[in-house]
Amino acid sequence: MSGPEFLNASYLRSRADDVWRRCRSRPPPQPELLIRASEMKNVSHQMSSILEMQFFKQLSSSLIFLNNNLTWCPVPKVASSSWARALLGLDPGLAPAKLFLQATLRTLTRPVKPEAVSKAVRSSASFLIVRHPLHRVVSAYRNKLELSYAAHDGEYFYKNYGSLIVNKHREMEDVHLYKQIEAHWDDFSNSFLSVSGSKDNAAQITTRVSFKGANRTNIEQKIFGILKWKQGILDSKKLHEIPKEYLFRDPTFPEFVQYLLATDIEKYDEHWKPIYLYCHVCQVRYKYIISYENLQDEVSAFIKHLKVQGILAQKFCLSNENQSGTSADVVQRYLSLLSAETRRKLKQKYERDFDLFGYT
Structure with missing residues (x-):
């Protein structure tokens, strides 16, 4: 066809x-309202009808x-x-x-x-x-949560979803890592984020950064992966133009998915x-x-x-x-x-x- x-x-x-x-x-x-309406039929027909009308009123608004x-x-x-x-x-x-x-x-x-x-x-x-x-799901994440600072409704989605997802689903190891990257952002933006940014750049920078109890090779690989990913999603924009306070404030896609898995679908945002x-x-x-x-x-x-x-x-x-x-x-x-x-x-x-x- x-x-x-x-x-x-x-x-x-x-x-x-x-x-x-x-x-x-x-x-x-x-839907929950119709379940409750059905349960109320033998108790109060009037209440059952009210709940049913609430459902259709909700549907009408969509x-x-x-x-x-x-x-x-x-x-x-x-x-x-x-x-x-x-x-x-x-x-x-x-x-x-x-x-x-x-x-x-x-x-x-x-x-x-x-x-x-x-x-x-x-x-x-x-x-x-x-x-x-x-x-x-991927489209909604990219449009509403990934770069919230740049979207017209980004602050709404960050306040109501993004910040809560990060607080609940971000691993402490990642919290520490992101803070270290932010603290040494000038080094990263001047060296790693050049067109020729490579794992060697990441290795040079991590020698000046303290990562407690971490395997340095793994850290270098993770930093390289994180920044290359962010560089890729920005298309023509340059990563170093993002204010560093916005670099890692939004949830990653895996963090967003963990939120979806932990949340009742009836409570999902319409997007x-x-x-x-x-x-x-x-x-x-x-x-x-x-x-x-x-x-x-x-x-x-x-x-x-x-x-x-x-x-x-x-x-x-x-x-x-x-x-x-x-x-x-x-x-x-x-x-x-x-x-x-x-x-x-x-x-x-x-x-x-x-x-x-x-x-x-």
């Missing part, structure tokens, strides 16, 4: 139907109900910014938004009462876009919450599901269908999503930092997304 001529909306609809069948044959655990019979679950890190920007462009009265696109878009949405959410999803052209779970749980695909039935891995072709077919149906205006135009930032090669670089056992456990956290959406 190599182009939009081989795709049509029925293909995307059949994928959504497959997901619904999998939900019925192997249902995932119910969805965007557009006036032209279109319902979208905007999964973070899955082309959501591109869609929000394009949908905003349909309203000439709205100024172009650079930040908080989805919040701005909600000014266009039609109100839907909690008890009508499920019906609204079923009766409209409801859709979501799915992505390989581990690719999405790394499993898609099935964020959009509640087993509680409400969506009509179309698009794959991020075949995004351009599938979106083209979907938009063409919506225009034919009169759901989207002919002028609607979706800019191509930049998928080069977190490519498959980049994802593998990050996953290679994890042990096989840790990767297995991480995959278990997202097993329902793997199962429901057909990923391996």
